[in-house]
Amino acid sequence: MSKSEYYHLKNIFLDGGLFDYINLDKSSTAYEKLVQAIDKPLKLILFYGKPGTGKTFLLQKIYNDFKNKKRIIFFPRPYFNEIEFIKALYSKIFDEESPEFNGYDQFLKKIVAKLDPKEEAITVLIDESQLYPDELIEKIRLMADSRRFKFFFTVHKTDEEDVLAKDYFQTRIWESIEIKNLSHKEIQTYIEKKLIFHSKFEYLRLFNTRHFKLITKLTDGNLRTINKLLFKLFEILEYYDTYSPSKVNSETLKTKYILMAGIAQGMIHV
Incomplete structure (x- = not known):
């Protein structure tokens, strides 16, 4: 079985990558x-x-x-x-x-x-x-x-x-x-540039302003925490894409998946 595209997307946000510097x-x-x-x-x-x-x-x-x-x-x-x-x-x-x-x-x-x-x-x-x-x-x-x-x-x-x-x-x-934490505009720039750097242009449409503001709220604009949240988000999407593909739409991203990632990472307590 070939790997889901979300598998490759999640690895873009592995913390500690020094070779794709994003200018913010x-x-x-x-x-x-x-x-x-x-x-x-x-x-x-x-x-x-x-x-x-x-x-x-x-x-x-x-x-x-x-x-x-x-x-x-x-x-x-x-x-x-x-x-x-x-x-x-x-x-x-x-x-x-x-x-x-x-x-x-x-x-x-x-x-x-x-x-x-x-x-x-x-x-x-x-x-x-x-x-x-x-x-x-x-x-x-x-x-x-x-x-x-x-x-x-x-x-x-x-x-x-x-x-x-x-x-x-x-x-x-x-x-x-x-050096201070990122604003939601800088988070948008960061995510978009990471995707562009890795030639994942078609996934730019996944995120909208509401998503970026939610990510800012969950992570407080902390770069390491952003990477952890995005990694978990794409890991969740990878799971659904593999075992229940009807629940994943590559055109839009449901806010609930960001919330699920936040819960999994301990950023939201339920």
Whole structure:
């Protein structure tokens, strides 16, 4: 049995796809601010937003766009130990196995000796910065004071704990960049561009303004949550298309299927 077309549609919205970047107002603005910050003589930059707004996606794009133009390093996963962090940083800078270090002072002395003092600061993108121990964040701040490095701290802004209130983010950051959730217009653009990018033009007619507003309400404009909802929506349509095709109309999308997907994903409680 051949796979339902909805099988392919759902996979378009698998979270984490970095190769079909969708240019949206908020992400485009944040991207341009990040690029401008790279060119400024800043030491510490804070990039923040709620979980699922696309921060990691933008960091990866920044890294990919500049890795052949500038000295830039990307740490997508957190480090919890000073020695592990500085050894990983050394290896990425010089593309060689790191020697053993006793700590930050020995590391910095080695770096100063090996790097050209006229070379511009190395940009280091640090994702999930809120998970780093306070002591390690302080050492990173000291590295920035050496002028050999420029650090981008990326943190989640949550309702439970405002990490932006922490002293090292509040008083030592030179510039802050926020990425916000999407409006229903941006959600419409996102879904339509995803379908167009994957040559699924005939499915553009499935959605109307009412659908986009409902998706906005269910997801609060959160990009990761939108992907989860759309994946589940097309999974439901795939099921009906396979086992009860009379219930699926490729010309229009019944609102109830979006609601069913919302219930399945815990966005609606019944």
